[in-house]
Amino acid sequence: MWLVITMYTLFIDTHFKDVCLGLYNKNRLIDLIQEKDIKTTSEITMPLLKKLLDRNKIKLENLKKIVVCIGPGSFTGVRVGVTIAKLIAYLLNIPIYTINSLELAAFSDGYNHELYGTLENNGVFIAQIKDKKIVGNIEYYKNSEIPKNVFICSNDDVSQLLTDFDIFKEESPFSVNPLYIKELNINSK
Template sequence: MNVLAIDTSNYALGIALMNEEGVIGEYITNMKKNHSIRVMPAIEKLLFDCEMKPADLDKIVVAKGPGSYTGVRIGVTIAKTLAWTLSIPLVGISSLEVLAAGVGRYFNGCVSPLFDARRGQIYTGLYQYQNGKLESRINDQLILSKNWADELSQYNEKILFIGSDIKLHQDVLQQVLGEKAILAAITEHNPRPSELALLGYDKPGEDIHSFVPNYIRLAEAEAKWLEAQKELK
């Protein structure tokens, strides 16, 4: 089975091709550039380099958020379009879960992947490998980094923090958690699209038409619009 994985949920753009034998190809960049004009050429280039055609694909796996509102929307829209056009299954995976998967299997403890959500807030959750499978111990959420650190201080174990936005919150995390806060190396901060493909490889397909991103919160512009509508009533 040939699986195409797509992750545009944050600054990193990741595309991967995988089958039962392993990773066929993988493309990752981490630049503040518009994913909307880069993702399809990246998919086309990877397919070409791997000597495959869209018709050879059997499943699409996409990072469904949380993360950048625009980035998540771009990835999900393209994934849904490809899955519908090719009549193949579509699977969505938490963007935070993808980030945790890359290092979690090698860390004896919990992993807290995080993305900055501005104003001292982060998108995060708590994951841990148990019996060879990545499990969620605390659901993905939007929370102040200080409050998250206070919550994790109740755990009597070291916690690995991973994500390119860690530098924005590491002072708060380390102040509260001290030596229990372990920071991943800079080479580990980009989510691997091959991990995304692996996470979704055996999962059943979802209904394409009802599939929606997991933003966790509304985009700021949308939230302001809804608030304005309430005031008009």
């Protein structure tokens, strides 16, 4: 009898108003949960994760890798996904990989554009992507000031996500943190 070794990877993306959870066996997407326009990411993400693993009858010890989108996007949204991902990676002692929302958008679009944007409540984060990587800085623009020729991605296709592992960055779970871009505007006393 052959022993079948499964290598499941979990993908978590809660960087804006959608929750996207993908389950991959080796590099093949085997199940996906995508909920649109969520108001309370914290309420639904863990129940959806449980649903995803339960309906595929996957035990947590079968998870071998975790991939998380670290934003930029909604501060609270990103924090939910990142906190869940780093806790799972730490507690299961499995490697964690990160991707930012702009490189994710470019990948899912097939790199057909040069300028990519991802949404935030009152504006858009924009970056130039070349050779699968961000060139220069991610900039924030208010909705009224969005430049032309920006491809704004609001619906990432993650089915082929794991076919190109070079787009991810392996990190220690301790150092995985949201990418906020927007600095806090606080007046110190």
